Amino acid sequence: MRFSLDDDREALRATARDLLAELCPPAAVRAAWTQEPDPSAWHALADAGALAVLVPESEGGLGLDETYLVGVVEEAGRAALPHPLTATALVAAPLGVAGTTVTTDLGASSAIVPAATYAEAFLLRSDDGLRLYGADEVEIEPVETVDSSRHCARVHPRGAGELVTGDAAATEAAFERGVLGTAAELLGLSHRMLELTVGYAAQRHQFGKPIGSFQAVKHHLANARIQIEFAAPAVLYAAYAVAHGRGDASRAVSQAKWLAGNTASVMGRAALQCHGAIGYTTEHDLHLYLKRSWALARSWGGAGFHADRVAASIGL
Numbered sequence: 001m002r003f004s005l006d007d008d009r010e011a012l013r014a015t016a017r018d019l020l021a022e023l024c025p026p027a028a029v030r031a032a033w034t035q036e037p038d039p040s041a042w043h044a045l046a047d048a049g050a051l052a053v054l055v056p057e058s059e060g061g062l063g064l065d066e067t068y069l070v071g072v073v074e075e076a077g078r079a080a081l082p083h084p085l086t087a088t089a090l091v092a093a094p095l096g097v098a099g100t101t102v103t104t105d106l107g108a109s110s111a112i113v114p115a116a117t118y119a120e121a122f123l124l125r126s127d128d129g130l131r132l133y134g135a136d137e138v139e140i141e142p143v144e145t146v147d148s149s150r151h152c153a154r155v156h157p158r159g160a161g162e163l164v165t166g167d168a169a170a171t172e173a174a175f176e177r178g179v180l181g182t183a184a185e186l187l188g189l190s191h192r193m194l195e196l197t198v199g200y201a202a203q204r205h206q207f208g209k210p211i212g213s214f215q216a217v218k219h220h221l222a223n224a225r226i227q228i229e230f231a232a233p234a235v236l237y238a239a240y241a242v243a244h245g246r247g248d249a250s251r252a253v254s255q256a257k258w259l260a261g262n263t264a265s266v267m268g269r270a271a272l273q274c275h276g277a278i279g280y281t282t283e284h285d286l287h288l289y290l291k292r293s294w295a296l297a298r299s300w301g302g303a304g305f306h307a308d309r310v311a312a313s314i315g316l
Contacts, residue, residue: 003232003233003236003237004236005067005071005236008068009067009068009071010071012050012053012068012071012072013071013072013074013075015048016045016048016050016071016072016075016076017075017078019041019044019045019048020041020045020075020076020078020079020081021079023038023040023041023044024038024040024041024079024080024081024082025079026080026285026288028040028041028082029079029080029081029082029149029288030149030285030288032082032148032149032151033148033149034148036117036118036151037082037083037118037149037151039083041079041081041083042081042083042101045072045076045085049061049062050069050072050085050089051085051088051089051093051098052089052093052098052099053068053069053072053089053093054066054069054089054090054093054094055093055094055098059096059098060098061093061098065243065244066090066177066180066239066240066242066243067236067239067240067243069089069090069239070180070181070184070235070236070238070239071184072085072089073085073086073089073090073181073184073185073188074184074185074187074188074191074235075188076185076188077184077185077186077187077188077189077192077292077296078188078189078191078192079188079192080149080189080192080288080289080292082115082149082150082151083101083115084101084102084103084104084114084115084119085181085185086177086178086181086182086184086185087102087103087104087106087107087114087115087123087178087181088100088101088102088103089181090177090178090180090181091104091106091123091174091177091178091181092104092121092123092174094173094174094177095123095130095164095165095170095174096164097121097123097132097164100120100121101115101118101119101120101121102119102120102121102122102123103115103116103119103121103122103123104122104123104124104130104178105122105123105124105125105155106123106125106130106171106174106175106178106300107175107178107179107182107299107300107301108299110154111154111155111156112143112145112152112153112154113152113153113154113155114150114151114152114299115150115151115152116140116142116151116152116153116154116155117140117142117151117153118151119135120134120135121133121134121135122134122135122137122138122155122157123164124138124155124157124161125171126161126163128163128166129163129164129165129166129167129168129170129171130163130164130165130170130171130174131157131160131161131162131163131164132161132162132163132164133157133159133161133162137157137158137159137161138155138156138157138158139155139156139157139158140153140154140155141153141154141155141156145295146291146294146295147291147292147294147295149288149292150292150295172250173242175300176242176249176250176253177242178300179253179254179256179257179300179301179306180235180238180239180242180253180256180257182257182260182296182299182300183231183234183235183238183253183256183257183259183260183261184235184239184260185292185296186257186260186261186263186264186293186296186297187228187231187232187235187260187263187264189264189267189289189292189293189296190224190227190228190231190260190263190264190267190293191228192289193264193267193268193271193286193289193290193293194221194224194225194228194267194271196271196285196286196289197221197224197270197271197274197275197286198221200274200275201217201221201274211274217274220270220273220274221270221274223266223270224263224266224267224270224271227259227262227263227266227267228263228267230259230263231256231259231260231262231263234252234255234256234259234260235256235259235260237252237256238252238253238255238256241253248313250309250313251309251310251313251314254301254306254307254309254310254313255306255310257300257301257306258303258306258307258310261296261297261302261303261306262303264293264296264297265293265297267293268290268293268294271286271290272286272290
């Protein structure tokens with residue numbers, strides 16, 4: 001079976017990549033560590049229809065499915081976009097919450113929610129399902145995390161909010177889409193860390209030669225590239241399984257998340273080792289992507305959680 005994007009889906013991904021390359025460069029991600037993210041990239045994605053891919057045409061959206069959106073989310077990961085694309089476009093939009101910047105605690109293991117300091121709406125778990133709150137209906141307690149560009153905070157509802165869904169199946173489906181989006185972001189981050197490391201290995205010289213010509217460095221990067229090539233089709237299949245309501249969708253998204261998280265871990269270690277001392281500095285761009293991967297690897301279920309789900313699905 002061939003796992004790749006067709007021309008239409010690839011065109012949507014290419015549009016997102018071009019927009020993000022221009023409007024979300026490393027300088028914009030770096031600036032988001034100390035201030036609210038520049039909205040330029042977010043508005044451009046909205047204008048391109050990326051936030052409404054899963055919104056029905058009758059409601060002003062594109063009326064497409066997850067296989068169209070997964071490539072866009074991967075590009076957001078590649079750029080380390082600080083805005084909550086997965087929460088807004090993959091989790092909230094199919095539930096009828098569109099046209100606003102949404103964050104959620106559905107993928108959080110605690111009350112810590114990303115993008116909480118500037119989100120316009122909050123999709124939060126409750127005893128009866130998922131409820132929607134406006135920014136003026138919650139209390140925000142900012143917290144420091146490994147990736148400050150995510151602007152995480154503890155969120156406490158002040159009122160009852162609006163019930164979005166009380167259907168456990170709809171809540172579970174929203175969770176699966178969040179896992180899928182996070183896997184795609186991790187895959188994009190791995191691609192970006194590989195690009196940075198290959199570029200550095202080509203221009204950094206030692207003993208009169210680029211360090212990329214040394215066998216040890218080649219092996220590190222080749223091993224990381226293999227991991228990326230294994231994870232990519234798993235993410236695409238997970239999108240297909242979710243989009244078509246296949247019976248193995250839960251297992252597919254867990255496989256994708258585990259593989260993408262492991263890939264980002266392998267790639268991150270290789271990138272850090274190949275960069276050497278400069279890779280440990282905050283002045284170098286590598287840390288923007290490495291720390292995002294650390295944060296996302298633990299979001300929407302960690303490696304152990306998803307390994308257990310896959311094992312349970314096959315009777316182990």
